[in-house]
Amino acid sequence: MTPAARLSAAIELIDAIDSQRVPAAKALKEWGTAHRYAGSGDRAAISGLVWDVLRRRASSAWIMDADSPRARALGMLRLESGMDVDMIAALCDGGRYAPQPLSDTERAALSARTLDAAPAHIAGDYPKWLDSHLAQAFGDDRVAEATAMASRAPLDLRVNTLKAKREKVEGSIAHLGARPTPWSPTGLRIELGADARNPGIHAEEAFIKGAIEVQDEGSQLAALFSAARPGEQVIDLCAGAGGKTLALAAMMQGKGRLIATDHDKRQLAPIHERLSRAGVHNADVRAPKGDSDPLSDIKASADLVLIDAPCTGTGTWRRNPDAKWRMRPGALDVRLKDQVEVLDRAAKLAKPGGRIAYITCSVLPSENIEQVRAFIERHPEFALVPPEQTASVLWDKAEAFAEAALKSPEGWLMTPRRTGTDGFFVSVLKKQAP
Template identity: 45%
Template structure:
């Protein structure tokens, strides 16, 4: 494709991402599936330009607002090329020539914008702090309350694209063997610093085409997500529930920790996701996983299985602020429930999940959020409502589940991109008092 054709396709895709009520990655994937004539290099260049603009949306929008220009996809592309990429303004204007597959010529307002942006860089001293670090207004107060003096550093670390992390499936191979094979096949990896089963990939090779992935020996999973699953402490022979299993990544990691012994029940309100997860489970050779669709936190199945499980994981629905490196559009578009809906839902899920935990058993609560409302505040509220539980501090938990010394001396695990080079994750583990007796009305019937 010509530079003009790539730019026009980028503009079309930016328009589509803004209009579609679904995550950007799904829109981008569908866009290219419908246009298989676009070559691999052009697809990569166009996708990179689209995600680059999404990562710069606040700053690009600030420049357009400064010059009182509507934030159309064409204007965003112009601002990204000139202020963001530092390209010559006349050269950028020249791409809008109306030629075959190229953008239509600039109108008077766009020509004025090109002149105004000429010579500027992306950042400007007059930008508010939140704009400079791409934090939307809805998240700024809670992020500031959570991060304090680290607000700017941590928010800035959420802007660049995340690396690709792999979890080595201990049911099929070792980290050393997987690393050796990947490197031999031209995929450069190194051990992750915290997860004993993780490998970090250099660049963005096609992992899903590799035999290790197709055979279930490796899974794509952020190091932080791997640590969440390890901190659950699922052991061989345990009875475990993954209450919000979703696509099953943490379910698989727990099954591997259990060495296929015992039972993991993966539940979710979306049965379709569970059915798709079954394919991952089979590929990974995880034979101790069962799936069950439930209607929600009040499903009768939960009541019938009171105090029957050694470990329960609540990977709660959340704002996903910790995943902004991977999903930059999530900052700006509310594609699911907002914070005002999520916080009470998380509390209800915690209380419901607690009913499943046997005396001496543990409940792990996790989010991919960096907002205090969804994290430590939830655990504090839970403990106030459920005095029969105690926090298992990270200093006690980490050596027995991950091994070694925890990254910080805190009661809960709070991972951030700036400190840990992972997605933002929160994990707390609480334990039921072993003196609590099992309700005689509970049964093990399905």
């Protein structure tokens, strides 16, 4: 397919996502099935265009002074791809499979309009109702922070130290352009270009043998800050598919007791195969059965309870830009209630001297700092572990990390703009002896 044909296909897909109200991933999959003549390179390029339009949905419409699928696609080419009017016009020449030529109005908009006068939620590309939340988190920096959250994300990998060392794995996947991540001592990063195809990590020998897992560097750091140690009893209370469970297992070096559970047993389905591939032998996966508590035998005996809390996922917008436009205020209210419940549950599991590591992939204060403050008010037997102490696991990088991330007494907030990771909040609390 020509670049012009790819652009036409992207506009068609954006229209389908709008009119049918379907998730972008589903629309892209259905388009690929219906257009089997399109090669993998074409599908990757079209997907890239669609995701970029979703990332720049509000600002692109502002630039064009119109909010149609075509207008957003043209505005994105200006903002995200850096194309000038002539370059965009060359794609829209009205030829076979190409978009129709630019109108005079479109040319004028592409030539003259800027984001200088745009409101913060337009310039930053996020729903207007979230503006007060992001202003609380970042103040006048919210546009810059949100713009970074609208950028493309790299592919981060975590080296499984139960099976390999980072230097060896880096060499084995050097053909993919893998390089060490800036902060995590077990991370590797593959930068992805605008038209990049899926690098096929799951087909790599290192993945098949359990030496690597796909995991954002921010998620890796969140697990590291929990300071899980060999010989401890550790509970991953919201284990899901097991990403942080695997990281905890590696930190524990196969020694101690690791329990993984989740309120939704369907989320646990992939964890068994992942644990087996990673060579984890000290993990006990407990799926809920009916109304029974899978942790009923544990009474204030855990050294560490890790909570990868259910949240709005605002910190992962660069990986799932579709989600931010579908998010509604009611979803935040539901998540806040879920977080209270899981925190209170964790409080009963931790032993005196034990720790709770509370983690979200959100940047919203109501899910982070405010949630931790409210927890301490309900449970004064818990005290905050100083953030600088949790970051000490980074050794010689701890000082640089402290300058990059946002620190509060409650914990660390990582963002794409500041740390180059997804948005993650981490707070560690210690239960005092009676």
